[in-house]
Amino acid sequence: MRIVGLTGGIASGKSTVSNLFKASGIPVVDADVVARNVLKKGSGGWKRVVAAFGEEILLPSREVDRPKLGQLVFSSDSKRQLLNKLMAPYISTGMFWEIIKQWAKGAKVIVVDIPLLFEVKMDKWTRPIVVVWVSQETQLKRLMERDGLSEEDARNRVMAQMSLDLKRSKADVVIDNNGSLDDLKQQFNNVLSEIRRPLTWNELLRSRQGAFSVLGSVILGVFVCKQLNIGS
C-alpha cells in the first residue's frame, strides 16, 4: 500500500486538496477528524483534557468548547504542548486504525492528511510527501476570512506551526496554492498521475493483496515441501 502524506500550514488548502483526492476515488484519512473524535464527550481523551484544563473549557452540553480551547492553546506554547502531549497517543492510535481499515478494504493508495506531519515525525511513514504551500500573506488572509479571526489570533495560529517554507523544503511534491482554484486543480491533476503510478515492490508487499500473495506462496511452499518429503 502507498501511504501518501498530505500536509501544509493552517488554512493553506489541505482540506481543499483532500476533497479533490476523495472526488477522484482516493481514500483520505484526516488527522483533524480523528482529533475531533478524541475530544468527544466522555471519551478517554476528553477526560484527560478536562482533568488538565478544567471544566471551564466545556460548553453547557459538556462538549469541549473548541474555539475557547483554541484561544487558550494558540496563545500559549506551554498549554499547546500540554494539549499535544495529552492527545498524541489517542490521535496516533486512531490514525493507525483508520489506515488498517483502508488496508483491510484492499486500498492500494491512500492519502493521510496530517497538518503536523513533520512536527510529530510521521513523515517517515509516508511517501511521497505533498506539501500545500501558500505565502504567509495569503495564509493569513484566507484564515481570517474562513474563521473570522482577528489578525493577531490568525498570526498566533500560524506561528504555532513549523514554517511553511521549511515544510516546503522537506516536500517530495509542492502544490503552490497562491493562485485560483483552477490553478490548484491543474497542479492536482499532475500530483494525481504521480501517485497513481504503479506500486513499487515494497508498496505491493505492504498492500493486502501483496500480504495475501506472500501468505499464499508460503502455504503453497510448505505444501509442496511436505509432498516432496512424503514422496522421498
Ligand SMILES: CC(C)(COP(=O)(O)OP(=O)(O)OC[C@H]1O[C@@H](n2cnc3c(N)ncnc32)[C@H](O)[C@@H]1O)[C@@H](O)C(=O)NCCC(=O)NCCS
Ligand atoms: C485546539 C483545537 C480544539 C481547536 O479546534 P478548532 O475546531 O478551532 O480547529 P481544528 O481542529 O479544525 O484545527 C484547525 C487547524 O489548526 C491547526 N492545529 C490544530 N491543532 C494544532 C496544534 N496542536 N498545533 C499547531 N497547529 C494545530 C491545524 O492546522 C488544523 O488543521 C483543536 O485544533 C485540537 O484539538 N488540537 C489538538 C489536536 C491536534 O494536534 N490536531 C492536529 C492533528 S495532527
Ligand SMILES: Nc1ncnc2c1ncn2[C@@H]1O[C@H](COP(=O)(O)OP(=O)(O)OP(=O)(O)O)[C@@H](O)[C@H]1O
Ligand atoms: N486556491 C484557492 N483560492 C481561493 N480560496 C482558497 C483556495 N484554496 C483554498 N481556499 C480557501 O481557503 C480556506 C482554507 O482552505 P482549507 O480549509 O482547505 O485549508 P486547510 O489547510 O485544510 O486548513 P486547516 O489547517 O485549518 O484545516 C478555505 O476557506 C478555502 O475555501
